[in-house]
Every structure is written in C-alpha cells, then in structure tokens.
Amino acid sequence: MSKPRPIQLLPIFHIPEIRPGDDLPRILVAAAKKSKIAFRQNDILVLAQKIISKSENRLIDLTTITPSQRAIDLAAASDTDRRKDPRVVEVILRQSRRIVRDHPVLIVETHHGFVCANAGVDQSNIPRENIVSLLPQNPDASAKKIAQALRKLTRKKIAVIISDTFGRPWRLGLTNIAIGSYGVPPLRDLRGTHDQHGKPLHATIIATADELASAASLAMPKSAATPAVLIRNFIYQPSTAPATTIIRPPNLDLFR
C-alpha cells in the first residue's frame, strides 16, 4: 500500500463581498487563482453558508417585516440583556416548521428539517443595517449547481460542501457542519467492514461531510474573509447523496 499524501486544508483568500446575483463559481475560481491555488481532481470545496445566501439573495430587510403577535410574545419572553427584535423572531418563525425549545434560546426545526438555533437567521457579516440572512432554500441544490459550474470552468471534478456553524445539546460551542453537499458521501457506513482484529464494526456510520466541514472551519476563522476552504488529498468514493440524508428522521430522534 502506498502511503497516502497528507490531507491539506487550503483557505481561499481574495473573495470579495458577495452580492445578490453574483456568479459565485467564477468569483471562486478567480480568488483561488489569486491565492495561487490550482484546483485538482477530487478536491473538496467547503463554502460558508453566508456567501451562498448572499449570492442567492436570501436576505430580508427587517423594515419590511410586521411581526405577528406570537413573534412579539416570544421576543418579550427572551432574556432582557439580549432582548430579541420581534421582527427577527417573525423571520425565524417563517423559516420554521416547528419550535423545539423557546427558552432561553429559540431552537427550531427549519423547513429543510435542520434542528438549530434561530433557524439559521443571522445578522453577522452583512454590510448593511436591518438586513438578516436566511439559510439557502435548498443547500444541496446550491452545492450541486456550484459543483457543476466549477466542473465547466476548471474541467475538474470538485466536490462541494455548504457549511454552517450549529450548536449541540450536551456540549458547549458551535461546530461547523454540512447543510448541503454534492460529490462527497455525507455518511460513510463502516458497518460492513471489520476492525483490525477481524471483528465486525457495529453501528459505525461516520458523518463524513460534517467532519469535512469541521476540518475546514479550522482554516476559516469567522472574523476573517475566508469563507472558502479547499480540502485536498481526502480519499472518498464519489456520491450524489444529499447532505439532508444526515438529518436524523424525527421518528428515530430521541431528543426532539
């Protein structure tokens, strides 16, 4: 067996502020070139959700939002030291299928099925006041579209993961996870395989796309303008399974 090359995490610099309608694949290729990175076959490009949302105009002007009574009540019940804007709560409710917990943080199930705080509605890293960003409507479709455009532009098969930072029960801190993907297997099923002593590995399904997103996060400090990281030399079987397959079906979820 030849020794595999070390996996590398390559941040792509020189990505300008993304605006609605921007041709993101073309911008990414130009930024990679400026960063002296040439795409290679089977590279995995991890993109922070925010630039996808901006390019897809998933932005809401809060001055156009009239909060419902429910949003006003939920905002009034939020902690006084960081009282929520009822208009933001209204946007969160519109992005949600169901509220999972409403105090002290608003944890919801989004229309995609993600369980997360505030439905991914976010005010950070947006240049204008009174604007919030939403998650992409269909992050898997966005990943596929970008991967296909990159293939045309670079003649290379490049997998794409769209990532966001989500909180977790039981453990503090956010970690980067995959909300959309194209090209990499979201889950790696090791159940058919054996451990090094020949015993079958039970219940060992690894959330590979989430681990790839977490790895990219190490090269993607939030405060810097590096919303894209290339992962090189990770060996995988190409897959078109969407990242939504990582969402635990509600009937198998003991904690919602």
Next chain:
Amino acid sequence: MSKPRPIQLLPIFHIPEIRPGDDLPRILVAAAKKSKIAFRQNDILVLAQKIISKSENRLIDLTTITPSQRAIDLAAASDTDRRKDPRVVEVILRQSRRIVRDHPVLIVETHHGFVCANAGVDQSNIPRENIVSLLPQNPDASAKKIAQALRKLTRKKIAVIISDTFGRPWRLGLTNIAIGSYGVPPLRDLRGTHDQHGKPLHATIIATADELASAASLAMPKSAATPAVLIRNFIYQPSTAPATTIIRPPNLDLFR
C-alpha cells in the same frame, strides 16, 4: 499579513497493538520516526481513545462480571436483532452516573459527565474475546501526561487531544470529538471580536478541540491501524483548559 501555511493532517503509521503498561509516548515517537514525521513546535497530536484505554489497562474481562437485575432487565428490553450482553450492560451501568435514555439505545451520562451511547464501553479493536474497553478514567489527565512526556522526549511543545466518536441528537452518524486535551483551547471565544463589517459577533464560541478531533478523523479510518494523527500549522493560543470544559453544564442543557 503573511499567508499562513496550509493546515496538514499527518497520520502516524507503524503503531503496534498497544498493551497495558506500554510506554505510549515512547511508542508514538518511534512510530512517527518510522513514518518519517519529525515533530514540530505546536503540532497537535490527536490520539484515538482506544490506545489510551489499552495502555492504561482500562479493560474489563466480562467473565468476571456478574450482572445486576437492572442490567439483566435492560439487556432483555434491547432489540432482539442485536440483544445486548447483560454483562456489558452491567459494565455500562457501573461507568454511568445516570441513564438519559434506555431505548432503543442506552444513552448515559458517564462519571466524567459525557453524554454518550453505552458510556463509551466498546468491544471493537480489541484482540481478545470477552474483553471490553472503558474510557480513560480522566482523559484530560491522560492528555497532559502524554504531552509532558512528549516534551521531554522531543524537546518540542506538542498539544494532545484524546478523541472518541460520539453520536448526536438531530443528526445521523458519529463524529470524532475531544474527550481529553492539553495545550489547545477546547473552546475559542469569538464574542469579543467583530465580523468583517465591524459588527460584534454574538454567541460565537467555537468548539475548536472537537473540530480538531473531527479533522483528525478524516485521516484515521477506523478499520486501519492509524489511531494517531498529527495536525500541523493550526494557529492557536496555548491553553491548559481541560476538554471537560466543553461539557455543557446540566443546568444549561435543554436536552437531558
């Protein structure tokens, strides 16, 4: 600002089967040398929990275990297609402070405070029959001890993370997380910082040690004998905070 070097994930090969009492730091240094890896200042070494548990003799011979009535009842209630061994359940109960869910999987709070399936009691990757491994008694202390020994052996300051694969509510698949650490900050608090538009970043605490563990997992396929991965060129502020600080305090946990 000078361009940072890409983060690299370097698997350490040539690690032999670890036995109780083995001098793990010395074995790791020898294996790294055989893998043609020279440790550098501020490298982060991620070690799979199993080799720590083996070296610390955290192994239980099931033939010495008499299950309690509670263990017998819990085993009898487990799924028929993968009925649990009452002796294994007994070991799990002894490692646990509290059962969080008992069906269809046994999710417990360990004496350390980790919430996980089966208290980390595991039968895979152990060469002998009827032996199960437990989590290290104090993974942070284990990480510190290994880091200090590596410092003496290599004259380099090397951070250590002890990792294990845990499941999660809401999302399928396991991801690698940090159950012990020494030298790296378990959590990175970005709340004092600002986003690229100068707006303060709210509620942005990143579980860096967990993300490092997940990254290492990409170079650590379970079925191969690569329980150690070196992470190079990740920039961090040295920290002696233990990985147990990532455990969400029960009074702040909405889901246990």
